[in-house]
Amino acid sequence: MASFSLVSLFTLFLCCCRLIQAQQPYAGRRTIDCMNPDTSNSVLGYTCNGLGTSCRGYVVFRSQPLFNNVTSIANLLSSDPSQIADINEVPRTATFRTNQMVIVPINCSCSGDHYQRNATYTIRSGDTYFFIANNTFQALSTCQAIQNQQPDIQPTKLIMGSMITVPVRCACPTRNQTDVGINYLLSYPIAQGDTVAGISEMFGADTERTLEANQLRDPAIFFFTSLLVPLQDSPSKITVPPPPPPPLLPSPTTPPPSGGSSKTWIYILVGILGGAALLLVVSIVIFFNKRKKKPDMIVNVTSENFEACNEKPLEKKLVDESQDLLDSMSSIAQSLNLKGDFSAIKKVQGDVSKEIELLNKVNHSNLIRLLGVCFDDGHWYLVYEYAANGALSDWIYNNNNKSGKYLTWRQRIQIASDIATGLNYLHFLTNHPHVHKDLKCSNVLLDGDFRAKITNFALARSTEGEEGQFALTKHIVGTKGYMAPEYVENGMVSTKIDVFAFGVLLLEVISGKEAAAIYGEDHMKLSDILRNVVQEKDGHEGLKLLIDPCMLDNYPLELAILVFHLINSCLKKDPNARPAMDEIVQSLSWILTASSAWDSSSSNASQSQTSSGSY
Structure with a gap:
């Protein structure tokens, strides 16, 4: 019995030493x-x-x-x-x-x-x-x-x-x-x-x-x-190795045969004739394509037909606008030369002075660019750069997407990052912070590379003060579901109402559903739903309820959790508790980098499985 106790103590001692x-x-x-x-x-x-x-x-x-x-x-x-x-x-x-x-x-x-x-x-x-x-x-x-x-x-x-x-x-x-x-x-x-x-x-x-x-x-x-x-030793500077140089073209190992000089001229002549023939074919195709009817509200604007639109004098139809603004708009129209590129034209009635004034002084890749304006038959026509992939809403809402294609996780984060970057420019880098006031999926356009551009600045206004200060208004306009509670209830306007709208938009981008479809008709707060979901104790299975079914099996769980926490912070009832746009840009930049790495690793894994399955 004593020996057993000694053995037990010895074993316990060894276990404790290993634990230590x-x-x-x-x-x-x-x-x-x-x-x-x-x-x-x-x-x-x-x-x-x-x-x-x-x-x-x-x-x-x-x-x-x-x-x-x-x-x-x-x-x-x-x-x-x-x-x-x-x-x-x-x-x-x-x-x-x-x-x-x-x-x-x-x-x-x-x-x-x-x-x-x-x-x-x-x-x-x-x-x-x-x-x-x-x-x-x-x-x-x-x-x-x-x-x-x-x-x-x-x-x-x-x-x-x-x-x-x-x-x-x-x-x-x-x-x-x-x-x-x-x-x-x-x-x-x-x-x-x-x-x-x-x-x-x-x-x-x-x-x-x-x-x-x-x-x-x-x-x-x-x-x-x-x-x-x-x-073993203290670490030193981390140096990421550069990508391998492109392979060099092999140099000829033997001199050209006799008569090579005359053959070279033959090759050059054939190349010139072939290039001319190709150029002729391309020119014919372009000519006939230009004669086809363009889609509604999208025209092929050139300097000639734009000036024709501007033949009638600009009339003073705007409310309380200055002659300087009219002169600046006229100069834009007369100097416009779009060289046949596609552009989008927006037909507008009423006061467009504020929208034109804002777009005329901003310059950012994530804000739609105003190319020119003209006035004809009582209407203003605003000419914008053309976004080939249309409105974000056409790609996000499942019932609107007729193409059968869907945006990947990384594309959605890139689009969100573009929107946040554009808003950050409006909030911090313009002369006086500006508030968009009507941010929503239909007011975001996608170019040919699916990069986002914010559009429709009809409701935008300057806060005329430092970021974070509030202005008051009795004229409550906007889109239901996107408007912040302090704006709806008290008419308080600040950059934080754009932050709230961005939170709703980001939720729609990730879920593929309109906000109203998520929180229903009982007006339950989105933040309450998000809080209930992100605090699930079952491995965050509840998050899958808010992920677009189109990518349900192809998204990074850990990054999705972080995105929903970001959404939750944007939807705080207290505007001071919401993050500023520069903080959102920083967060999304980091998430985008991680998403790109995840996307690359997922693609490699998929290729590996495909390769192994072919044997």
């Missing part, structure tokens, strides 16, 4: 389920099981617009800017290109039961713990860990401008790691398409050691999580 020297378990997808009470498996942080209670650690951060220089990244991650500059071989004043990987040295210490580097973060408009962890800190923290640091603050009651502590994930090597020469651990935020082998190779680490460091038997890893990379 164990590696850190990979958190997996639990980090994106903020409401899950199970915080095991390193969700709250890596266990303090190393040789020391503190050490030098490293993290990788991908440069983003608000955090794209040495100082801003150092402030965000509570690091030393001089050390960041030295290890990345840049000056202290350097600015990194978007998505460039930056190595950040940090002091990693035990705080309670977990290793971490505590960073101080100021809450911004629209922030949630999920958004802070996975967007701002790029999975170098988790929503559960942030909540654990602020137990007295409810996640739904974050106050803009208040300070919170964000624990940055890090760890110190254990004895069995240092015994094999591992001296540092680097926290790496996983990007779409990353593999354990690829990450290990990037830092000169052994793949098997990386798997052991994260207690991974299956090498499958996920976006919105971080991986520990074991290093």
Whole structure:
């Protein structure tokens, strides 16, 4: 009996020793389920099981617009800017290109039961713990860990401008790691398409050691999580290898035969005659195509027929417009030369002075371009650049899409990013912030490359003040379902009403349904539905209810979760709680980059399966 007790104690001792020297378990997808009470498996942080209670650690951060220089990244991650500059071989004043990987040295210490580097973060408009962890800190923290640091603050009651502590994930090597020469651990935020082998190779680490460091038997890893990379030496500047040069054309190995000079002239003559014949055929095709009837409201505008439209003098039909504006419109019409390109013409009655005045002074690729104006028979005709793929609504709403084609996940995020970029230009980069006031899917056009252009500025107006200030109006106009509550109820106008409309539009783009079809006739708030869905505890299966059925089997779950959190923040009832457009642009830029990587990896996997299935 005594011997049995001794054996048991010895076994328990061995188990405890192994536990003390164990590696850190990979958190997996639990980090994106903020409401899950199970915080095991390193969700709250890596266990303090190393040789020391503190050490030098490293993290990788991908440069983003608000955090794209040495100082801003150092402030965000509570690091030393001089050390960041030295290890990345840049000056202290350097600015990194978007998505460039930056190595950040940090002091990693035990705080309670977990290793971490505590960073101080100021809450911004629209922030949630999920958004802070996975967007701002790029999975170098988790929503559960942030909540654990602020137990007295409810996640739904974050106050803009208040300070919170964000624990940055890090760890110190254990004895069995240092015994094999591992001296540092680097926290790496996983990007779409990353593999354990690829990450290990990037830092000169052994793949098997990386798997052991994260207690991974299956090498499958996920976006919105971080991986520990074991290093023998401190990391150096990350250099992404350039693409391979194009193959050189083979040079002739033997001289041309005798008489080659005369044959060369024959080849040249044949080439000239062939080119002339081809040019003649193309010219004939273009000539007959020009004679065909054009679609309604789309004409082939040239300098000749545009000037014919302008033969009648411009009449003063606009309300309270200045002679300067008339003169400027006249000069636009007379100098127009579209060289036969397709253009779109909008026939308008009434006061168009504000729309023309705005479009005449803005210049952005995501805002429809006004090419000219003319007046004929009591009507104004506004000539716009032609968007070959028509209105976004024709591609999004399933009942409107007659082509049978649908937009992919990446295309939808690109379109959303284009719209946000155009609105950001209106809100911040025009002379006085401007509000569109009627943003909706039918007021967004798609060009031949499916890039978005915002159109219909008839209701647009200047707020005549700094962004965030409100103006009041009694003239409530717009489209039901897109109008923000403060505008409908109190006539309050600010750039935040465009943010609300953008949230509705983004929901429609992802769901393929009109907003009214989602929240029904009982006027249930969209934000309530989204909150109920994104807080599901069953692996976010409820999100599939809001995904367009056309792409139900082909979208990235983790990115969809982040998009719905962004939508939810845009639909906050309090306008001050909604994010500004520049923050939305930053978020969508990051999501778009991840979506492109996911799209590429999905295509490669599909090709691999097709290839393997052909045997």
